[in-house]
Amino acid sequence: IAGITQAPTSQILAAGRRMTLRCTQDMRHNAMYWYRQDLGLGLRLIHYSNTAGTTGKGEVPDGYSVSRANTDDFPLTLASAVPSQTSVYFCASSDEAGGKPGELFFGEGSRLTVL
Amino acid sequence: DAKTTQPTSMDCAEGRAANLPCNHSTISGNEYVYWYRQIHSQGPQYIIHGLKNNETNEMASLIITEDRKSSTLILPHATLRDTAVYYCIVRLNTNAGKSTFGDGTTLTVKP
Numbered sequence: 001i002a003g004i005t006q007a008p009t010s011q012i013l014a015a016g017r018r019m020t021l022r023c024t025q026d027m028r029h030n031a032m033y034w035y036r037q038d039l040g041l042g043l044r045l046i047h048y049s050n051t052a053g054t055t056g057k058g059e060v061p062d063g064y065s066v067s068r069a070n071t072d073d074f075p076l077t078l079a080s081a082v083p084s085q086t087s088v089y090f091c092a093s094s095d096e097a098g099g100k101p102g103e104l105f106f107g108e109g110s111r112l113t114v115l
Numbered sequence: 116d117a118k119t120t121q122p123t124s125m126d127c128a129e130g131r132a133a134n135l136p137c138n139h140s141t142i143s144g145n146e147y148v149y150w151y152r153q154i155h156s157q158g159p160q161y162i163i164h165g166l167k168n169n170e171t172n173e174m175a176s177l178i179i180t181e182d183r184k185s186s187t188l189i190l191p192h193a194t195l196r197d198t199a200v201y202y203c204i205v206r207l208n209t210n211a212g213k214s215t216f217g218d219g220t221t222l223t224v225k226p
Contacts, residue, residue: 004158035216042202042216043159090158102147102206104214106158 002026004107006091012113013081021076021110023091029105031096032074033058034066036087037109043090049074050096081114088112119203124221127197133190135220137203140184146206148179149214150188152199159202159216162188193224 007022025032030051035043035058045058049068063085065077074093078085091107120138127133139148149164163170163177165186170177176189190197202219 042218044216045214088156092158102149102164103161104151104159106160108158109156 003105004091004093006089006107006110008110009108010111010113012115013078015082015114016080019078019081019112021078021089021091021112023074023076023107024072025074025091025093025105026072027093027095027105028071029093029095030071031094032068033092033094033104034064034074034076035090035092036060036085037090038087046076046089078112081112083114086112086114118215119205119217121201121203121217121220123218124223126223126225127190127193129195129224129226130192133193133197133222133224135188135190135201135203135222136185137188138185139203139205142183142205148177148183148186149204149206150175150177151202151204151216152197153202153219154196154199162201193222195224195226198222198224 004025013019033048034046037043044060046064047058047066049055052068052071055066068074089110092104094104147164147166150162151159153159163172163175165177179186200219200221202216204214206214
């Protein structure tokens, strides 16, 4: 059972470069989310998508963009990376249409360092 | 979403029950209490949730006070692998991703 797969696992990136973090789920969940977690702190929501074709802004959306072309994929793009975007990024999904609404399933994270 | 307050850290002896408290005095009538944990460097993991009745599953028990202003997560027989950060979240059971993760409680299970 794969669940949520994130790639890359870790990446070192020069400031100003563009970067896309990939997230794929195989559970057919309608809702997907991106969080960032800075060292020693809790998770903060960046963007979310309640269903394919729709996206919304979370708590800390600036500098990030997302797309949801289909149910399974929810990539997160940093158009021009800055050092303050150094963080661990977690993708998550939930089955809001049935099953267990409200239960989040997380990937294993992508550790991004911007120099 | 209602704000929650948790102790920063707790210790527990291996094999003993770990009782993790959470205060949520501003909880509204249709908000649920969710618990997640995050083992070092891994993605958070769902543990349990409840509305007003006590709940139990294979991982833990959740005790919610009658006024719903606080709750306790109970790990009945803590093991070293239960060492993690435990997050208490209060929210509606929709729009799960809009959960507000605070700093949680760091539980250290000691041999």
